Amino acid sequence: MNDIIIISGKVKYTITLEPSVWIFDDRRIDLTTYFSTNKVNANSLEDYTKSVSKHWDREIMEGAIYPPTLKTEKKFEKEKVLTGTFGIPFKPFLVNSEPADEAQTLVIHSTDGDYEVLLERAFDLILAFSDTGKPLNADGPVHVYFGDGSNQQDPIKNVRAFTVK
Template identity: 75%
Template sequence: MENIIIISGNVKYTITLDPSVWIFDDRRVDLTTYFTTKLENSQSLEEYTKAVSKHWDREIIEGAIYPPTLKTERKFEKEKVLTGTFGIPLKPFLQNSEPASNANTLVIHCINSEYEYPLETANDFILKFSDNGKPLTVDGPIHVYFGDGSNQKTPIKNVTRITIK
């Protein structure tokens, strides 16, 4: 039970989170690149068009290059899961708990402290659950990162539960 996190409080549904199964979740994000990649700008359509036309020109001149086989892709994905550092956004879990209309604060309860944040900023939080392919057993089961990555060096650790007020 120590690896289970519960979202409760001023919510319609109490949610139980089990970080050990998130490795199979498609919503997981790679934390080695998540905070360093910049968001795409509004000119993405123009960049896409240029990339497609460049690819088209290359295919006309050189011929088509076929993608790797599905077997190769599976092997790469398996290796990535076994060695990667992953997190998952908190937002879908907050939405599923359906906070009351007057709820405005998220409280993260840790072993020795509590942290309060506005519910709007909590929607951007990332929950780290894996480090180099291993679950966070020493100071886990999750670490909480702000959406902008400003607490990357000092994330919130030893989380026991989450309450919405």
């Protein structure tokens, strides 16, 4: 239970985060390339529609039986999950907690101290949960990165909770 992180404070719903299950989450991002690539504000619904359409087109053209290339792609993805360095955007969790209208800041509670972040900036945070395929046991369960990568070399470590104020 030491790896459970709570979002509480001026929120409508208290959220419990379990970083060990994020490896299976489709929202995970590869941190080895995330801060070095150009980010485009993409519409997630549009991306989803395009991916489903691509999959549907592939099934129409090739049939529902997976060709050898698709099997190879799946094997590559499984290996990537076992050896990759991943994070997950904090925004969906913060949005689901429904911060109060008067909320202004997010306090990141760490064993190293507390860090205050403006709520607008908190929506861009990235929570790292895996390094080379292994959970962040020594100084985790998560590391917090700012969305712009300004603390990429020195993330906030030993995070224990988040409080919206």
